[in-house]
Amino acid sequence: MKYLKQIVGIDVARKELVVTLGRMREDLSIELCARKTFANDKNGFWSLVCWAKKLTDSSVSVRYVMEATGAYHELLAYYLDERDDEVSIILPSKISNYVRTLETKTVTDKTSADAIARFGLERQLDRWHRPSHVYATLRQLTRERNQLLDEQTVAKNQLHAELAGALVNKQSVKRLEERLALCERQSKEIVAELSAVVKADKKVGEQVVLLCSIPGIGFLTAVTLLGETNGFDLIRNKRQLTSYAGLDVREKQSGTSVKGQSRISKRGNKHIRKALYFPALAAIRCDERYKSLYQRILSRTGKTMKGAVAVQRKILEMAYTVFSTGVKYDKQYLAKQEAQATAAQSQATQAEQEKVAGQPTEELSTVAATSPAAAAEPSVASEQPQSKGMIRKEKNILQLVRKAELVE
DSSP, X not given: OOEEEEEEEEEEOSSEEEEEEEEEXXXXXXXXXXXXXXXXXXXXXXXXXXXXXXXSOTTSOEEEXXXXXXXXXXHHHHHHHHTTOEEEEEOHHHHXXXXXXXXXXXXXHHHHHHHHHHHHHHSOOOOOOOOOHHHHHHHHHHHHHHHHHHHHHHHHHHHHHHHHSSSOOHHHHHHHXXXXXXXXXXXXXXXXHHHHHHHHOHHHHHHHHHHHTSTTOOHHHHHHHHHHHTTTTTOOSHHHHHHHTTOSEEOOEETTTEEOOOEXXXXXXXXXXXXXXXXHHHHHXXXXXXHHHHHHHHHHHOOHHHHHHHHHXXXXXXXXXXXXXXXXXXXXXXXXXXXXXXXXXXXXHHHHHHHHHOOOHHHHHHHHHTSHHHHHSOOHHHHSOOOHHHHHHHHHHHHHHHHHHHHO
């Protein structure tokens, strides 16, 4: 029997890979035909590829599907991508929700690999490609800087508590101050590296300039967005982007008794949400468009955080629009669009009035010649029978006259 799809489901751990091979037949039935465990290293990767090649049909493509398990899956994904094999990486939350729909009650590495294989056979998955080296560098550096800022906050709190106590240990204070100075110095080094990476790539530099034209977005926010989205790769629309960032609205409502409070899902990239918080506050202060959005949400809900989150989402959508179109943000864009629409509407109205009221004099004289008074006078032409074309012409002229009388 011919197979439609072949999927290798991989449950990735730190030291081993638990693998399940699945197939879909022409009647859409699913078959899990083989299972095996490999080491999570280059030798294990080679053994995995040879094993899959031996058991699969060469006439049907094979796709390797795995979960995004921290950093343990990256070596395998990069190895398979270098071989030009089809790879798909799935969010763990999707797999865990899918497992709940199955009849399996036991949760082991083998059942997880089976579920991943079934998921790949039943769904149409996007092919994963390794991120660009520039965007991967931006992501790594911005995340490292965020970790330094978190450590710096912890050290500041510890220093404040130490100085506020009754017994102050001078050596502890000295070490905390040295730690703060180290975090500050390393943070500046990271910003310098980010600037060097952006300057070295002309295309990325232009993208950063585009994003920085949006109110509230600065250099660090722009490089964070580019790094976390891989240059907005695989982002097809705004809805997908907001869902990826966890800024999509989640509602819970059923009948008349269950009506939960709407809130954002937060099931997405937390680094994007964190990077957009302070830019949203700056945009509320500096831009009337975002300020009006914030005030509208605040007046309706009475919660400042909901208004700030709405502005975060709007800024993220605007960043995607600016990046996709290649046009800088214009504060007067909406006002210009309204002015152009008003001008076009007024021109159309004026042209319609001129068309109805300003008829040529020859048409009016023709109408006068066809009036009853003129028909009473003897005429050779009036005695002759009129053609169908003349009758249609006279009807059109009478309609024009009526319209002119209505305008007057």
